[in-house]
Amino acid sequence: MLELEQFVADCRAALSADEPHGAIREVVARAVSEPSTVLRAVGEPRRAELRKIYRSGDLTILNVVWAPGMTLLPHDHRMWAVIGIYMEAVSARALSEKDSAPLGHQVIHSVTNPIPRLTGAIHVYGGDFYGVPRSEWDPETLLEQPSDGERTMRRFEEANALYAKH
Numbered sequence: 001m002l003e004l005e006q007f008v009a010d011c012r013a014a015l016s017a018d019e020p021h022g023a024i025r026e027v028v029a030r031a032v033s034e035p036s037t038v039l040r041a042v043g044e045p046r047r048a049e050l051r052k053i054y055r056s057g058d059l060t061i062l063n064v065v066w067a068p069g070m071t072l073l074p075h076d077h078r079m080w081a082v083i084g085i086y087m088e089a090v091s092a093r094a095l096s097e098k099d100s101a102p103l104g105h106q107v108i109h110s111v112t113n114p115i116p117r118l119t120g121a122i123h124v125y126g127g128d129f130y131g132v133p134r135s136e137w138d139p140e141t142l143l144e145q146p147s148d149g150e151r152t153m154r155r156f157e158e159a160n161a162l163y164a165k166h
């Protein structure tokens, strides 16, 4: 049974491996291979959210729930990351339930939840996700701008407002 405290401890232990990114990926993959235990630990997703589970100078763990159709601006992290999906409807394979994916330091990416249901994922970052200035890119003009945490949280609330009308 996955306890969040145990998961955090496993991630912290993996940080001291020779290849922390790969070791964390194994921890996340093991966790999301049993989605029901992750759901018990983080709670059944009811709305879009970005919730902090753990934060330190060298590790950040978030629970992220994506609303149906929700899209985030292209952005970077400036630290490696592992994303593990523990809840998703049926197929649509890109990142599906039980999948985990590693992301390198410099990868610029956006996120779309293409399915008409909530998607839940554990995000583990190899650094202080909140303490590093990052960038976003306008999807039309491709202009780089500083990433803005409040703007991101507004996107989650806008997505919830739309979701509530379903």
Ligand SMILES: [Fe+2]
Binding pocket: 075, 076, 077, 109
């Ligand atoms: Fe991201």
